[in-house]
Amino acid sequence: MKTTIPSSRSPLAKITQAIARHRVSSVAIALLVLPFIMPYEALAINILVFGLFAMGFNLLFGYMGLLSFGHGAFLGMGGYLTGISIVHFSLPWGLAILIGVLGAALGGLVMGFLAIRTRGIYFSMVTLALGQIIYYIFYKAESLTGGENGLRGVKVDSFSFFGFTVDLLNPITKYYFIFIFVFAAIWFVSRILNSPLGAVMVAIREKRAAACGFNVARTKLLVFILSAGICGLAGSLRALHLSIVPIDSLHYLQSGQAVMMSILGGMGTFFGPFIGAAVMLYLEDVITNFTTHWMLVVGLIFMFFVLFFPQGIWGSILNKLPLSKNSK
């Protein structure tokens, strides 16, 4: 199919198309140089983690059209389960991450099972309510989670890997350590989108799947679980990054942040969530130097995009090009 894509005249369009075609390598290259562009590494790690979070969310929202307001719960669950495994059970970090991801996926199974029966605004409300229930469960389980102070002491300072000592106190090492997991997840998401499942997801969004003979409820549940697992991974990595799991990881404001990042970057696009996360977190960082009301400025920018570029930053760039079907 690649041979028949009409070559467009402008070199810029060619570059964008090439980026879109080799999407996994393109994201990887962009993220590899990211810590050198950003003012400091911690911000780059934040972008990495929240980009992944938004990407997991975008799988459900952008590609399948289900607007969940409960995805903060999976970010939090991934973080807390990883944190609890390390702090209270002294498990190795690899196992702790696995527990975080699987726990979030299991949470996705339960929330998805209850929510996919509803449509539209009711789906959003059910996920919001279930997300808040999870928030309070973790909030009240103070002995395990630290309650409103958050879970402290999620420390993984260094580990040895085939004789090399990986020092996670070095921010740039920590960045690339987290990058490896994020890259694996990006590759995983790209494979899902290229598989027959990816097409069924779009069919569900366009409301024709059942007429083509696909079991809509089962597919929705499967994607909900995958999406929750990816958001859980983001939470696990964030716990390792911050050495603490703040209680607001679970808050619905985090869910809202995933929505904003996806829309700002371009929902239903592969790069959108990372671009959205990068723009929002960078703006937050820059604007807080001048005023504490950074949300006001970000809010205005967000409004500008929703009103004039509803397809988001990456979505609008793609839309200007003659044909960019592989880019989605």
Place this chain on the structure above:
Amino acid sequence: MSLSPTTPILEARNLTMNFGRFRALNNVSASFAAGSLTAIIGPNGAGKSTLFNILSGAFPPSSGEIIFNGANITGQQQYEFPRQGISKSFQITNLFKQLSVHENVRVAAQMAVSRFNFLKNAQSYPDPILIANELLQRVNLEKLRNRKAGDLAHGQQRALEIAMALACNPSLLLLDEPTAGMSPEETLVMMDLIRTLATERTVILVEHKMKLIMGLCKRIIVLHHGEFLAEGSPEEIQNNAEVRRVYLGQG
């Protein structure tokens, strides 16, 4: 598949559909012989689309039964209908506008792959691709296979609709106004296509254009205000006084 014209492939028994207090379909029964080509006509609001939606599983009837190949399939999930061989093309085209023409049919044909590994590329499943190639050839869209479906002309979108409905190789094809909004030339091509399709499978169509039906179908069913009004050959329908009064007389 040998088609005996006497065995009904589909039977609608006493179908009634209420939307709130509005009765869109009232106790309609009809039987469709295997291999037949039948048209359902009626003025706007006669219940044609409601009947089609029930027959294609979009929603279950308030009461009544659908018997397909001798089995009662009333109340089954919508996705079971294509799997059993009932497929419908939509009146308002319902394509994946962002995907290419070929991808549209491929997605619809993907049902042939009942179990797939979601880490494997869709291109590594040959069946849906081959089915899509063949169907695009049938509806004369193979030259446009890489165009975005949303960029096609209206008549081409209707043809793509039908290719997608055919993707599950249905034994019963339901066509909801297949020529709506088409130019006269496009209509002629579509009629030829419908004729060929009807030699391979059972076809039921809803159509507004009277002339088209008269030259195409041997049997016509007339609905009016959600009720069964008449059925018969094109001549019988044209000469039926009641049909003339409610339908033909208007136009």
